[in-house]
Amino acid sequence: MNELRHVARWGDPADAVTLSPGVRDLLGSALGVRGPRPAAEKADLHPASLPPAALADLVTACPRVHTDDATRLAHAAGKSTEDLLRLRAGQAHDAPDAVARPGSHDEVAALLAACARQHVAVVPFGGGTSVVGGLAARRDGFAGLLALDLGGLDRLIRVDPVSRTATAEAGLRAPQAERLLNAQGYTLGHFPQSFEYASLGGFAATRSSGQASAGYGRFDRMVVGLKAATPVGTVELGRAPESAAGPDLRQLLLGSEGVFGVITELTLRVRPNPAERHYTGWVFPDFVTGGDAVRSLAQDGPLPTVLRLSDEAETAINAATGSGPAADGGCLAVVGVEGTKGEVAARSEALHARLTALGGAPLGEAAGEHWRAGRYRAPYLRDALLDAGALAETLETATFWDRLPQTYAAVREALVTTLADAGTPPLVLCHISHVYDTGASLYFTVVAAQADDPVAQWRAAKTAAADAIAATGATITHHHGVGRDHRPWYGREIGPVGAAALRGVKEALDPYGILNPGILLP
Amino acid sequence: MNELRHVARWGDPADAVTLSPGVRDLLGSALGVRGPRPAAEKADLHPASLPPAALADLVTACPRVHTDDATRLAHAAGKSTEDLLRLRAGQAHDAPDAVARPGSHDEVAALLAACARQHVAVVPFGGGTSVVGGLAARRDGFAGLLALDLGGLDRLIRVDPVSRTATAEAGLRAPQAERLLNAQGYTLGHFPQSFEYASLGGFAATRSSGQASAGYGRFDRMVVGLKAATPVGTVELGRAPESAAGPDLRQLLLGSEGVFGVITELTLRVRPNPAERHYTGWVFPDFVTGGDAVRSLAQDGPLPTVLRLSDEAETAINAATGSGPAADGGCLAVVGVEGTKGEVAARSEALHARLTALGGAPLGEAAGEHWRAGRYRAPYLRDALLDAGALAETLETATFWDRLPQTYAAVREALVTTLADAGTPPLVLCHISHVYDTGASLYFTVVAAQADDPVAQWRAAKTAAADAIAATGATITHHHGVGRDHRPWYGREIGPVGAAALRGVKEALDPYGILNPGILLP
Structure with a gap:
């Protein structure tokens, strides 16, 4: 049944990647993948x-x-x-x-x-x-x-070059949105892993964050206006970039994951499509030094457009499997700068000086471009790993800088212990994927051999990781959303009063409870 | 009764300003103020x-x-x-x-x-x-x-130098907060007109925006965590700078003006206290040219810390009354830069080049420092004007750049017409007070002779101005809040579905309806 093969993987089967013999060896010898x-x-x-x-x-x-x-x-x-x-x-x-x-x-x-x-x-x-x-x-x-x-609902309705906003229907897919905006000289600058298939409305409903968020911001910060249909009527919000007219109700629809209404139209801040892109790789001696360096850039600048830092494990595995540049230990950072030619030149120079002072060593442009070229490849790789009998999944969180080391250690420990106890010791890779002045996100990738019941196997590991996230005071999700899977931790995160507020809105806007039952709401 | 004199004005009567003979003449001759x-x-x-x-x-x-x-x-x-x-x-x-x-x-x-x-x-x-x-x-x-x-509730609870956050009780007044933070090398950078008396909790509950918002951001963007007491219990929000765990519930308390709960504690992003400040004045030939220039800075940089642009009337009146630098026509801009010595030097130089290219002429540092020295003086001046028998008040709005000229013209027209029709032709002054990449705020000052019933006189003018704001698609308030006075327009701005969402939250968190009845909620 062709449809089943198609839906049971990311993207088109025609785009599938093939695992290298090196990766296959690693799966067999290091993880005990049985095929x-x-x-x-x-x-x-x-x-x-x-x-x-x-x-x-x-x-x-x-x-x-x-x-x-x-x-x-x-x-x-x-x-x-x-x-x-x-x-x-x-x-x-x-x-x-x-x-x-x-x-x-x-x-x-x-x-x-x-x-x-x-x-x-x-x-x-x-x-x-x-x-x-x-x-x-x-x-x-x-x-x-x-x-x-x-x-x-896939139209780009209008571009306002004076206000630098674009109004589009919510079903417009990201690649088509970029094509249409690029044709007028603009970009959203929103490039999450899901870019190839995701829609603007999906970005809004889940508070998506893209790989270039350091430069272009999160998707929720791009939304200056929105229109939504609810079971009790239509709401249109956003008469100004910012306002003091009550709580920002746009923020009540952003992240609501379809439980309050269906976002049908968005007005988004756009930026001039950058004339120049300059991505470089950097290596830091360890995750602590590298973490301090990316924090320094986030807090005091210069801030690049893309900023990511892999831990030692991710750096080593990516190097060994060809997913990243060759590495002789240390932690790889990807530093991307986009803008006008002059901006890119000036910022790249400033970043070079600053990163060097912070303990980084430059790996050059090839290492940066290697990342950029493969930025949407991970889900295809996951399919190949699943095909080969491995379990592969990611999870993510965010917290303030001072708590980040504890969260990192606790989540790693939870994943390693749970999966090792189940007889399938995993590889756990991590990178800092998004930075803010007060904190950052951590993005974990887990690979192990599939057990007899891989769904139960992963659920146990995920539960342990989520408990560790919660125990260290971090948020259950930085950009994946809550859906069905994160509900228990989400309820504890916002507490009974937060949950009561959401239920109040739910009863007001969806009194019949027809919208996404079982999703989001604790 | 001493208390009455004290409460019926801004600040301490001991700090009162005296109107110059020139201002008194202007009030009498141009506005017909009767004393x-x-x-x-x-x-x-x-x-x-x-x-x-x-x-x-x-x-x-x-x-x-x-x-x-x-x-x-x-x-x-x-x-x-x-x-x-x-x-x-x-x-x-x-x-x-x-x-x-x-x-x-x-x-x-x-x-x-x-x-x-x-x-x-x-x-x-x-x-x-x-x-x-x-x-x-x-x-x-x-x-x-x-x-x-x-x-x-006025304690600074802790400063986290790693995450660059400060946690404080909500009753802490802004000047004391700044003193306590400055002592540790930090600043909030939040300096609204109300700075001398306002509290952190008030800033949060009303989504305040300070005069240095271009550089430090609005207050709602500084809040990374908060604690509030509600009639149904306590809520604590903010485990990370940003999250995809449902709607950002912090934003539901920010701007809620005390109708959902009482904010008791805030965790705020802080910045290093700037070593250097460099404020300059600039003059543009007219409000359109100046408006295009500040929009250019907001969209493409370099962005100063403070950016304001007075219209022709405000520039002329401030010059004539000594509230601003001498002007031979045109529009005054204040451009302030704060940061490390190196940053201030580099950004000031870049701004000088850019502003010159955009049609501005430099007035030097004295003009900038004149504004900075008098930045909290306006409410004292209002008291003196009220004492002299004038009516003086301000109102503000914000919208997207493409609509800003219509909003500006319509509000001016509404104020002039209404007050002239009442036999008290006003002075109407305006400046762009806060800029964003997609829009800006307009801040209007109105001075006229007091009529026999000055409250009714102002209400009529304010109603006409608010109707003009709404008719041109702008928000009823950019940073003053809704309170009792803006409720009718607020209800129309968020529509019945937005109002229903707020009522849903209200019923959930304040089922007895005891919190601020008559405030905010449409």
Whole structure:
């Protein structure tokens, strides 16, 4: 069943990467990977169960409602390793009963009204790239589950060159948004790992952060205006970049993961498309020295556009597998600068002096470009690792600089201990992926041999890591979102009063509870 | 009655300024100001009406509860011109029945619990500097009104030099916060007009923005963590600078103006106290050229720490009255740079070149320092103008750059027309006070002769200006807040769905509705 192979991996199977013999050896000798696991030929898809009257009401709201198995399967899950493992095993229990493809805000609003009338649960679907179970809305207690695919809302509505803003429909995919903006001389500068498939609305609903966040900022900081359809009506927010008119309600929709409403339109700050890009690699003797250096840049500048620092393990493994430049110990940093020719020259020079003073040694442009060329490759590599019988997944967090070393140590320890205890000692790699003046994010990659039940194997490791994150006072997610998977820790993170506030908004905007049941809300 | 004279003006009467003969002439000849108005000797204060049982319950929660008239009067109003005019007329109807001075978060929480039990309304009181009726909570339907003065929560709890954060109690006043931080080498960099009296908690609750916001950012962007007491419990937020764990709930408390809870503690991003400050004046031929220049700096840099641009009228009047440097037409810009010696030298040089290229002519350091020396003087000048029989008030807004010219023209027109029609043609001055890459704020100052009912006179003008702000798509307030005065426009700005979201939070966190009734919520 071709559809199953397609949805059970990242991107198109035609883009698959092949593991080098070196990597295969490493998997076998160091991790004890036992080789490929059997994959299901066919998805176990429950019958579409929408009552005919409900379906008819939905079709009246939007004629493009699909109930065929292929379309349902394509909307059955996100792209977490757990999602992929389940799909590879043929499990597609979270598949919606139907998929609607509205073409306008009004059709979205009409669909929400119809779903409220028919008591149909709704899972908004952007790029489908969630890695936290963000598409696994609950169906129990509802007449059915509708995936609301926003792919038809894909227009760039206008660019305002004076205010440097762009207004676009929320279903517009990131690559197409960049192409359209580039044609007018602008860029969003938002390049997360999910870039190739994710949508603008998805970025907004999950508070995404891109690899160039040091220079361009997080996605939530780019949003100056938004429009959303909710079951109780439409809301439009953002009359100024900043305001003191009450709480910033834009921030209530940003990160709401579709539980309060469906974002249909965004007005985003754009920047001139940079004339020049200059990426270099740097090596620091260890993670502490390198960490102090990136903190210094984040706090006192000069701040590059991209700033990342791998720990010793990630640096060594990437070097050994060709995923990074050759390394003789130490920690690799990637330092990217974008802007006008003059800006790039001046900032690169200032960075060279500063990084050298902070204990770094330059590896040159090839090392930086190596990273840039492979920046979207990791999910394809994960597929190859899963194909080979390895377990591979990532998780991330953020906290303030003073707590970062404890969080780093505790999460590593939790992952190593849990997986070693299960008989599958892992490789745990980490990098500082995003920096702020007061703190930073940590991004962990874990590779181990798959156990007999790899989903349970990963859940145990992930639970231990999440507990360590919480215990050291860090946030359960810096940019992946909450979805279904992070809910228990999220509830503890915001506490009962925070949860009560969210429930208050939920009851006000979605009194029927149809939007993404089981997602986000503690 | 000494207390009345004290509360009916900004700051201490001992710091009062005297109008120059030139200003007095201008008031008389150009505006038709008729001279001082009679001032009441005694405040018309309703008797404190808290039932004894309620008072006893409050005193159990916090022993420092005061019901004397002087303390009540000192908490009766904010510092809008309307507030001052009413107080000068002896009207203190909004005075609370009692004033509590808790000394800790736990006492604040205990007071809220007691007020919920006793059905006593609560108005949180920080620096008392609201200019939008933010202290005029409604008492009707309640057993009484308690002012919750946070002045006793004034500790700097800790400074984290690694994360560059400071944690402080919310009642700490801005000047003391700066003194304590400066002693450790840091600054908040938050210097709004209200600086001399305002509290950190007030800044947070109203999303304040300081005069150095171009360099240090708005106050809401400085808050990385907060603690608040609500009638349903305590909430603590902020485990990282940024997170994707749901909506940023810090932003739900920031700007909430005390209607959801009482902010008791803040963790704030701090910066090294600058070694050097370099403020210069610049003149542009007109407001359009100057506006394009400050937009260019905001969008493409170099960005100074302080950036302001007066329109032709403000430039001319300030020159004529000695409030600004001598001007031969044109528009004055103030450009301030703060940082290390090296940074200030480099940025000042870059700014000089860029501003010259953008059509500016340098007026030198004296013009910049003139502004800096007088930066907190405006409210004292307003008192002197009110004393002399003039009406003087300010209002502000913000919007995107492309709409800014329409908003500017429409607000000016509304103010001039309304006051001229009332027989009191005004002076209307304006400056761009805060800049962002996608937009800016406009700050208007209005001076006219007082009519027989100056409160009604100003209300009519303010209503017309607010309608013009709304009609041109701008926000009703960039940094003053909503309070009581902006509620009608605020409701229209966020729409019924936005208002429903706020009401949902209100019902969840303050089910008894005791917090600031009549404030903020549409």
